[in-house]
Structure formats: structure tokens, C-alpha cells
Amino acid sequence: MKFSVKKLAAVTAIAVLSAFSTPVTAYAAQVSVPEVSHSCVFSSTDDAAMQMRKYIKERTADFEINIDASVASKETVGQLMIFKAFDETGSGSEGDYLRFSVKKLNCKIYWKNNEYRLVYHLNYYTTAAEEASLTQKLDTALASLNTEGLSDYNKFLLLYRYVTSNVTYSSDISDKYAYTAYSAVENGHAVCQGVAQLLYRLCNDSGIPCRIIAGIAHDTSGAREDNYHVWLVTKIDGKYYLSDPTWDLSAEGDNFRYFLKGSNDFDSTFNMRHIPQNDNGLTFPEYDSDEFRNAYPVFSENAPSPKCSEGDIDGNNSINAVDASAILSDYSRVSTCGTSALTVSQNSCADVNNDGRVNAVDASCVLAYYAYVSCGGKGSIDTYIKNEVLKNVR
Structure with missing residues (x-):
């Protein structure tokens, strides 16, 4: 399975330059950087990264970040801020999603008066x-x-x-x-x-x-x-x-x-x-x-499949309204988008009337059995369905 014709989705170039002026010899292709009207000097890497993340999510091609030089050395500030911008936040549209959204990245770092000016140019896969x-x-x-x-x-x-x-x-x-x-x-x-x-x-x-x-x-x-x-x-x-x-x-x-x-x-x-x-x-x-x-310590063994038994979809050794709700929700899910959340075993356990389908009828059977047991009824759900439900259908 090929990942990319280039190296790992993004090719990054970082240049560290002295003073806020255009160097005589450019490290990479010249970048046109517009003025950022709300630009300010960040003393916190978290605040600066939040602003960078916002630009990247908006697919801004050219932007600059000004940050106090005390946050890192000039040799490490470029990588530090890129990593901070791609920090995991729990949001699916940030973190690694943004990291793999950048096709190419160029950053020039200017340094003057204890302040870094990080000038970015990014190419994205999407708009x-x-x-x-x-x-x-x-x-x-x-x-x-x-x-x-x-x-x-x-x-x-x-x-x-x-x-x-x-x-x-x-x-x-x-x-x-x-x-x-x-x-x-x-x-x-x-x-x-x-x-x-x-x-x-x-x-x-x-x-x-x-x-x-x-x-x-x-x-x-x-x-x-x-x-x-x-x-x-x-x-x-x-x-x-x-x-x-x-x-x-x-x-x-x-x-x-x-x-x-x-x-x-x-x-x-x-x-x-x-x-x-x-x-x-x-x-x-x-x-x-x-x-x-x-x-991210990967566990040595495979994830165990959820336990279940007939009618007991969540495997807690009790057949109740929660199981009926799980069956009904999955029936709705499959009807709407064609995808089930139940394992093969859970799906079999959900088909309590054994007609080869998991639907509202099965949920009703589970609810009926739950009411029966709650009133002192005895026996398995299979026996209950055969004796009480199916005979009424006949």
C-alpha cells in the first residue's frame, strides 16, 4: 500500500535568519507573507500554537507568528511550534488530522530583540x-x-x-x-x-x-x-x-x-x-x-470481543430494557445507514425469535420477557418466547 510519491505527506523546510529583514541568500523559494492585522507577540507556546492551529484549520496559506524568544532556542523553536500546533486536542479535525492535511510546509524564522518572527507558507491537500x-x-x-x-x-x-x-x-x-x-x-x-x-x-x-x-x-x-x-x-x-x-x-x-x-x-x-x-x-x-x-503503550493481546448471551446484549447477566434499547437502536442504525454496531455474536443473541432478522420484534420480545421476570416469572427467554410469544403468533 503506497503512502505517497513523496516522503510521508509533508516536506518541511525551516530556515533560521537573523534580524527582521530579507536575507541576501534565501534558503528556500521566496514566500509572500501578508500582514496579519491582529498579529501580536505570544509569550506562551500554547497560545501561539492555538493561533497557528486556527490558521491551519482555515487552510491559510501564508501567516506569521511572533513569539517571545525566551520560549525556546532559535535552533528548536521552529520544530517546537509545529509540534505544538499539531498537538492532540481530542477534536477529530485537529491533531493528526491537521498534520496529515499539510502537503508542504516552509517556515522562515527571523530573530530580533528577543523576539522570533515565524513566517509560514503551507500547501494543503484540500481547501x-x-x-x-x-x-x-x-x-x-x-x-x-x-x-x-x-x-x-x-x-x-x-x-x-x-x-x-x-x-x-x-x-x-x-x-x-x-x-x-x-x-x-x-x-x-x-x-x-x-x-x-x-x-x-x-x-x-x-x-x-x-x-x-x-x-x-x-x-x-x-x-x-x-x-x-x-x-x-x-x-x-x-x-x-x-x-x-x-x-x-x-x-x-x-x-x-x-x-x-x-x-x-x-x-x-x-x-x-x-x-x-x-x-x-x-x-x-x-x-x-x-x-x-x-x-501509547500497545497491549500485547488482541482486544476481547464483548460477552453476550441470548437477549443479554451487553453481557451483564441481566435481560432488561437496556438490551431492548440496544436492539432497537441497532435496528434503526442499520435501517438508516446500513451499518451495525453489534458483533456477529451480539447480533445472533439479539435475534431472540430466531427469524434471521434483528428488528423491533426482537426488542418487543426482550421487553416482554423483562416484564415477565420482573413479575416473578421463571425460565429462559428462549422458553418464554416459545411458550408465550410464538404460540400467540400462531
Whole structure:
């Protein structure tokens, strides 16, 4: 799976220059920088990064940031501020989503009177109007998916199914839009960067912490050359797991090979290996560093599937109105967007009347059984349905 014809989505150039004047010899192509009317000197890197984040979200091509020189040395301030602008905030449209939205970045740093003037020129994969259109469609999609009340596992499963069943792999990797979530939604196809970007955004906006990992897809058999690739690390029930939605795009049904895998099993299926790698140096983290691994410690084993039994969808050993609500919500979800949040096992347990369909009838049966048990009734839900529900249908 190719990641990019260039190195890891963004090629960054940073020049550190003395004084607020144009140098005789330019480090990179000249950048036209408009005056920023509300420009001010920031003493806090957090405040400066917030302003930079705003510019990037608005897809502003040229902007400048003025910051007190005491925040960092001239050798490190450029990288520091880029990293701060791409900090994880919990918002799906920020953090790694913005990091992978920048196609090319140029920064010149001027230094005078204990103040840095950071002059930026950025190229993006998408426009502000395209991002606004994408946001509107994703808001609609999330409303129809209705993740409220779902466990972390079921929520991620729902989003993973939604992405892998609605996106195909782009055949034209020279198309810049193929590297975006915008293409994944608007055109129904993208390369790994766009696929990961889309799932990252959906997850974070649904309360599931998620990071995009960049690196290399390596064929240990030597049959294929190494390619740049991205995948995800996701926090489920307090533990981090690895997933690769791109390599699961062609999965039949729920036969996912790279869904919520532990570190011991992520690359056990094929000869391909995921190798975390920072090939950019400036705007991407050191994914293979102790710092990153300590911040996102991947659990060794695969995420366990939720437990359930007939009628007991949430596996809490009680059949009640919560289970009926879960069945009804999923029936509505499937009817609206064609995607279920239930595992194969949960879906089987939800079909309490065994007619091969999960719908409002099953929810009604669960509610009826709950009322029956609450009034002192005995026996399993299967026996109750056979003796009380189905005989009335006959």
C-alpha cells in the first residue's frame, strides 16, 4: 500500500535568519507573507500554537507568528511550534488530522530583540470550502450512526465497518485528493493516508482516542518493495490496540485481519510488516521512540470481543430494557445507514425469535420477557418466547 510519491505527506523546510529583514541568500523559494492585522507577540507556546492551529484549520496559506524568544532556542523553536500546533486536542479535525492535511510546509524564522518572527507558507491537500463540505457530511453520517450509549469496542467496530464498507483503495496515487478524508467521503476512494484520516476523525469526534502512525509496509518475503504506509493506534477500554483499516478494505463481511490487534498479533497474518518510522523529521513524531511508546503503550493481546448471551446484549447477566434499547437502536442504525454496531455474536443473541432478522420484534420480545421476570416469572427467554410469544403468533 503506497503512502505517497513523496516522503510521508509533508516536506518541511525551516530556515533560521537573523534580524527582521530579507536575507541576501534565501534558503528556500521566496514566500509572500501578508500582514496579519491582529498579529501580536505570544509569550506562551500554547497560545501561539492555538493561533497557528486556527490558521491551519482555515487552510491559510501564508501567516506569521511572533513569539517571545525566551520560549525556546532559535535552533528548536521552529520544530517546537509545529509540534505544538499539531498537538492532540481530542477534536477529530485537529491533531493528526491537521498534520496529515499539510502537503508542504516552509517556515522562515527571523530573530530580533528577543523576539522570533515565524513566517509560514503551507500547501494543503484540500481547501477550506472542501473541508466545510466534508464536516457537514461527517456530521450527518455520525448522526445516522448514532454512537451514543455504545461501548468503546462497539463504537469503534461501527466506525471501522462504516469506513471499510464505504471506501475503496484509490487507483490513481498521483491524485492529491486520494490522500484525504475528503476523497474517502466525497469520491468513495482514498489511499491509506485518507482512509486513516477519516477513521481518526470519526473516532476522536465520537470520544475514542486515536492516533495515526506513519511508517513502512515491509514485505519480509521480498516479493514486493517497501512502501510508505499509515495505520492507527486506538484506545479501547483503557488499553491501546493497533488497526489497519486500509488493509481491511477488501475484507469480506467481518473477516477483518487488522482490527484491534495486540502487538503480538498485528503482523501475524501475512508476510507484510508494519515498521513505525519518522521519515519527515520535523512535523511527525518519532513513532518508534520510547517517549511515543510510553504515551501509547500497545497491549500485547488482541482486544476481547464483548460477552453476550441470548437477549443479554451487553453481557451483564441481566435481560432488561437496556438490551431492548440496544436492539432497537441497532435496528434503526442499520435501517438508516446500513451499518451495525453489534458483533456477529451480539447480533445472533439479539435475534431472540430466531427469524434471521434483528428488528423491533426482537426488542418487543426482550421487553416482554423483562416484564415477565420482573413479575416473578421463571425460565429462559428462549422458553418464554416459545411458550408465550410464538404460540400467540400462531
